[in-house]
Amino acid sequence: xxxxxxxxxxxxxxxxxxxxxxxxxxxxxxxxxxxxxxxxxxxxxxxxxxxxxxxxxxxxxxxxxxxxxxxxxxxxxxxxxxxxxxxxxxxxxxxxxxxxxxxxxxxxxxxxxxxxxxxxxxxxxxxxxxxxxxxxxxxxxxxxxxxxxxxxxxxxxxxxxxxxxxxxxxxxxxxxxxxxxxxxxxxxxxxxxxxxxxxxxxxxxxxxxxxxxxxxxxxxxxxxxxxxxxxxxxxxxxxxxxxxxxxxxxxxxxxxxxxxxxxxxxxxxxxxxxxxxxxxxxxxxxxxxxxxxxxxxxxxxxxxxxxxxxxxxxxxxxxxxxxx
Amino acid sequence: xxxxxxxxxxxxxxxxxxxxxxxxxxxxxxxxxxxxxxxxxxxxxxxxxxxxxxxxxxxxxxxxxxxxxxxxxxxxxxxxxxxxxxxxxxxxxxxxxxxxxxxxxxxxxxxxxxxxxxxxxxxxxxxxxxxxxxxxxxxxxxxxxxxxxxxxxxxxxxxxxxxxxxxxxxxxxxxxxxxxxxxxxxxxxxxxxxxxxxxxxxxxxxxxxxxxxxxxxxxxxxxxxxxxxxxxxxxxxxxxxxxxxxxxxxxxxxxxxxxxxxxxxxxxxxxxxxxxxxxxxxxxxxxxxxxxxxxxxxxxxxxxxxxxxxxxxxxxxxxxxxxx
Numbered sequence: 001x002x003x004x005x006x007x008x009x010x011x012x013x014x015x016x017x018x019x020x021x022x023x024x025x026x027x028x029x030x031x032x033x034x035x036x037x038x039x040x041x042x043x044x045x046x047x048x049x050x051x052x053x054x055x056x057x058x059x060x061x062x063x064x065x066x067x068x069x070x071x072x073x074x075x076x077x078x079x080x081x082x083x084x085x086x087x088x089x090x091x092x093x094x095x096x097x098x099x100x101x102x103x104x105x106x107x108x109x110x111x112x113x114x115x116x117x118x119x120x121x122x123x124x125x126x127x128x129x130x131x132x133x134x135x136x137x138x139x140x141x142x143x144x145x146x147x148x149x150x151x152x153x154x155x156x157x158x159x160x161x162x163x164x165x166x167x168x169x170x171x172x173x174x175x176x177x178x179x180x181x182x183x184x185x186x187x188x189x190x191x192x193x194x195x196x197x198x199x200x201x202x203x204x205x206x207x208x209x210x211x212x213x214x215x216x217x218x219x220x221x222x223x224x225x226x227x228x229x230x231x232x233x234x235x236x237x238x239x240x241x242x243x244x245x246x247x248x249x250x251x252x253x254x255x256x257x258x259x260x261x262x263x264x265x266x267x268x269x270x271x272x273x274x275x276x277x278x279x280x281x282x283x284x285x286x287x288x289x290x291x292x293x294x295x296x297x298x299x300x301x302x303x304x305x306x307x308x309x310x311x312x313x314x315x316x317x318x319x320x321x322x323x324x
Numbered sequence: 325x326x327x328x329x330x331x332x333x334x335x336x337x338x339x340x341x342x343x344x345x346x347x348x349x350x351x352x353x354x355x356x357x358x359x360x361x362x363x364x365x366x367x368x369x370x371x372x373x374x375x376x377x378x379x380x381x382x383x384x385x386x387x388x389x390x391x392x393x394x395x396x397x398x399x400x401x402x403x404x405x406x407x408x409x410x411x412x413x414x415x416x417x418x419x420x421x422x423x424x425x426x427x428x429x430x431x432x433x434x435x436x437x438x439x440x441x442x443x444x445x446x447x448x449x450x451x452x453x454x455x456x457x458x459x460x461x462x463x464x465x466x467x468x469x470x471x472x473x474x475x476x477x478x479x480x481x482x483x484x485x486x487x488x489x490x491x492x493x494x495x496x497x498x499x500x501x502x503x504x505x506x507x508x509x510x511x512x513x514x515x516x517x518x519x520x521x522x523x524x525x526x527x528x529x530x531x532x533x534x535x536x537x538x539x540x541x542x543x544x545x546x547x548x549x550x551x552x553x554x555x556x557x558x559x560x561x562x563x564x565x566x567x568x569x570x571x572x573x574x575x576x577x578x579x580x581x582x583x584x585x586x587x588x589x590x591x592x593x594x595x596x597x598x599x600x601x602x603x604x605x606x607x608x609x610x611x612x613x614x615x616x617x618x619x620x621x622x623x624x625x626x627x628x629x630x631x632x633x634x635x636x637x638x639x640x641x642x643x644x645x646x647x648x
Contacts, residue, residue, distance in 0.1 A: 073610065083611045130477060146470060153454060153580025153613075160610055164574035167492050168567065177573065177608055243492065249501065250488035254575075256477025284501055286397065286487055287407045289477075 003064040003316060007051055007104070008309030010069045010111060010301075011035065011043065013086040013138060017301070018050035020058065021309035025122035027302065029054045040092040047094075048101050064316035066104050067308030068094065069111035071139065073160070076152050079108055085139070085174060107315045111304050112161070113150055115297070116143030118307030119261050120150075123298035130257045133297070134161050134248070135264030139174070140182035144255070162186070166247045184243045187266060190219035193236055197222075205230035223269045234272070241273040245280025252285040252292055263297030271296060327388040327640060331375050331428070332633030334393045334435060334625075335359065335367065337410040337462060341625070342374035344382065345633035349446035351626065353378045364416040372425050388640035390428050391632030392418065393435035395463070397484070400476050403432055409463070409498065431639045435628050436485070437474055439621070440467030442631030443585050444474075447622040454581045457621070458485050458572070459588030463498070464506040468579070486510070490571045508567045511590060514543035517560055521546075529554035547593045558596070565597040569604025576609040576616050587621030595620060 005028075010017045016035050019027040031053045036042035047068065055063060072084035084090045098106040109117075116133035119125045125133070125145070134142040140162030144151040162182040163175055170179025171189070183189060194217045197203035198210075205228065207214060209221035225233035248260055260281075262274045278294035285292070299306055316322075329352075334341045339358050343351040355377045360366035371392065379387060396408035408414045422430040433441075440457035443449045449457070449469070458466040464486030468475040486506040487499055494503025495513070507513055518541045521527035522534075529552065531538060533545035549557035572584055584605075586598045602618035609616070623630055640646075 146475065147473075149471075151470065151579075160577040163577040163610055164488070165490055165570050166574075168490055168570045175610060177577075177610075180574075180577075246489050246492045246503075250490075250504075251578075253484040253487040253501075253504075254578075255475075286484055286499060286501075 002322065003313075004062045005055075005058060006064040006309040006312035006316070007055055007066045008069075008305040008307070008312065009047055009050065009066060010114070010304035010308060011047070011071065011087070012111070013071055016043075016046055016050060017305050018047075018054050019302070019305045019309065020054040021306060023313060025306055025310075027305070035087070040088050040094075041097075043087060043089065044094060044097045047098060051098075051102055051104070060103055063104055065312040066098060066102065066106040067114065067310070067312035067315075068098065068106060068108045069114040069304045069308045070094065070108055071111050071141075074108055074110045076109060081108070105312075105315065105319070107311055109308070109311055110141070110143070112141030113143040113152075114307030114311060115141070115263055115299075115303040116145060116261070116307065117150060117310050118299050118303035118305070119263070119297055120145055120307075121310040122306050123303060124261045124295050125259055128259050130255065131259040131261060132161065132248075132251055132255065132257050133261040133263060134181075134244075134267070135297075136185050136244075136262065136266035137264035138187045140180075140186050141264070144257075146255070161251070164247065164250065166243070166250070181247045185240060185247075185266070187219040190222055190237075190240060190266065191217055193240075194219065194222040194233070197232055197236060202232040206233050219266060220269070223266070226270075226272075237270060237273045238276050241276025242280055244273065245277035246284070248277055248281055248294070249285045252281055252289050256289050257292055259293045259295065261295055261297050263299075263303055265301075268296060268300055326646065327637075328386045329379075329382060330388040330633040330636035330640070331379055331390045332393075332629040332631070332636065333371055333374065333390060334438070334628035334632060335371070335395065335411070336435070337395055340367075340370055340374060341629050342371075342378050343626070343629045343633065344378040345630060347637060349630055349634075351629070359411070364412050364418075365421075367411060367413065368418060368421045371422060375422075375426055375428070384427050387428055389636040390422060390426065390430040391438065391634070391636035391639075392422065392430060392432045393438035393628045393632045394418065394432055395435050395465075398432055398434045400433060405432070429636075429639065429643070431635055433632070433635055434465070434467070436465030437467040437476075438631030438635060439465075439587055439623075439627040440469060440585070440631065441474060441634050442623050442627035442629070443587070443621055444469055444631075445634040446630050447627060448585045448619050449583055452583050454579065455583040455585060456485065456572075456575055456579065456581050457585040457587060458505075458568075458591070459621075460509050460568075460586065460590035461588035462511045464504075464510050464588070468581075470579070485575070488571065488574065490567070490574070505571045509564060509571075509590070511543040514546055514561075514564060514590065515541055517564075518543065518546040518557070521556055521560060526556040530557050543590060544593070547590070550594075550596075561594060561597045562600050565600025566604055568597065569601035570608070572601055572605055572618070573609045576605055576613050580613050581616055583617045583619065585619055585621050587623075587627055589625075592621060592624055
């Protein structure tokens with residue numbers, strides 16, 4: 001049976017968003033809560049409550065299933081959470097816990113993967129066969145579609161775009177590694193550069209955005225100052241654009257994608273940084289690959305939620321033997 | 325018709341090798357020449373002569389075709405040479421030139437890709453679905469198999485493993501980029517480090533390998549000194565192993581392969597460097613991915629030639645509608 005709706009859930013480090021999504025990608029009902037801090041069951045409780053909220057009044061048979069994006073390394077084949085930095089979900093059978101309490105099929109996947117899936121099905125990467133998505137947020141994540149399919153790797157752990165080494169002697173990465181893309185382009189890295197800048201007179205506009213308190217400067221303060229025309233803040237983010245471009249050059253050389261979609265809070269707020277990265281790619285990647293399109297994501301914060309719903313639709317359809 | 329043989333050709337910067345190869349991967353006749361320096365036609369002439377030599381006495385109908393590996397970026401779908409650093413073949417229709425003079429179908433591909441294909445069909449990576457091959461030679465190349473198929477990218481340009489950025493402010497790369505894997509692990513980079521070492525007393529064993537002439541020190545001299553037990557040369561190559569490991573960590577995090585095959589002249593000569601890299605991967609890559617097997621290539625210099633023959637068999641079989 002061809003169902004009309006899917007529930008997409010996007011679990012982040014700070015909030016959980018849920019939506020009841022139509023097949024064409026329109027979200028007809030949405031709900032959000034702050035991510036509870038009380039352990040895995042509290043997170044699952046919050047998910048269940050959101051599912052109930054957004055699916056209230058819809059007959060269960062009309063719902064294809066629940067897709068859940070987690071900020072974690074997922075073994076997709078086993079549907080297990082292997083590794084989770086920001087939430088206590090490693091080893092927790094999130095899928096089974098959800099399915100024991102809601103009469104719906106649930107499928108879990110990595111949030112970056114689902115953001116890519118969302119852009120692929122409903123956003124900037126519609127119709128692409130080979131594309132990369134990189135999401136610049138608190139962490140740097142992403143996903144890859146190769147030959148029209150999400151790439152999941154040998155164990156389903158898929159592409160951790162944020163944890164490529166781009167500077168062997170670079171700053172430490174929250175994951176324990178060193179000199180990863182995330183060490184340069186995650187929110188904490190940009191905030192730290194902003195605080196450094198604010199120690200001198202050049203950083204006064206950034207400091208002002210933070211209400212004069214240097215310790216509270218965030219990545220968003222740097223971006224706001226730049227968007228208001230502050231030269232030092234702009235220059236800082238342009239340098240980040242060069243770093244992003246260099247990192248992406250390596251990926252262009254390795255994967256020869258048709259398109260790179262830059263998303264996440266930082267990527268979306270900061271078009272000129274993305275443009276700078278695109279310039280670097282056009283100048284420094286290997287000949288023959290420079291026609292790769294570098295674009296900003298189109299779905300904003302909803303990409304993960306919509307991708308989760310798209311996953312739920314696809315899983316339903318393949319269970320039922322329906323073609324896409 | 326199920327043919328018995330294919331001709332594999334491996335065109336390198338210094339020599340061209342050809343072989344008549346049976347379906348099971350045994351090379352029954354081989355020939356080599358130095359790569360002629362006189363322009364594209366001289367290279368094609370040399371290829372034709374080699375094809376004639378190795379296929380003499382075999383009826384043309386018994387030969388599936390000719391596979392040719394070139395040290396170039398190839399648009400595989402168009403069968404065109406897009407970019408070639410060491411030989412004047414860019415824009416030359418090598419395939420058509422060969423086919424105009426030999427009554428056989430010919431197919432061209434990148435040499436790194438074909439080395440991976442060789443290891444996949446006949447060597448260390450038999451039965452793998454997701455693996456990477458990295459070849460450390462004068463250049464650093466490689467290939468990827470993802471989900472059991474060679475990965476070719478959007479335009480067929482495929483994975484240039486050697487041109488990932490691993491140090492944004494690193495030394496220049498022959499391709500024009502900066503801080504690429506090749507800038508650290510290609511033969512010229514290792515030779516340069518060997519010459520640097522030989523400026524001090526610590527480098528006397530390396531200097532001895534080069535007959536006392538510091539300017540003629542090669543990567544092989546460094547490796548020979550290390551294999552004879554020289555501590556400074558060993559330490560230099562161990563450091564290169566750490567670089568290799570860090571570079572591969574990024575690829576493990578990105579692609580989650582089952583296996584990494586390290587080949588090329590440097591990779592094959594230097595097992596302890598490969599082991600050091602494997603240690604770094606086991607320590608520094610993301611959890612859940614550390615079970616990747618890191619092995620040396622099995623086919624040595626023949627990988628490219630055997631991969632070229634395997635390609636010719638596959639192309640023949642798909643033309644004839646035969647299953648593999």
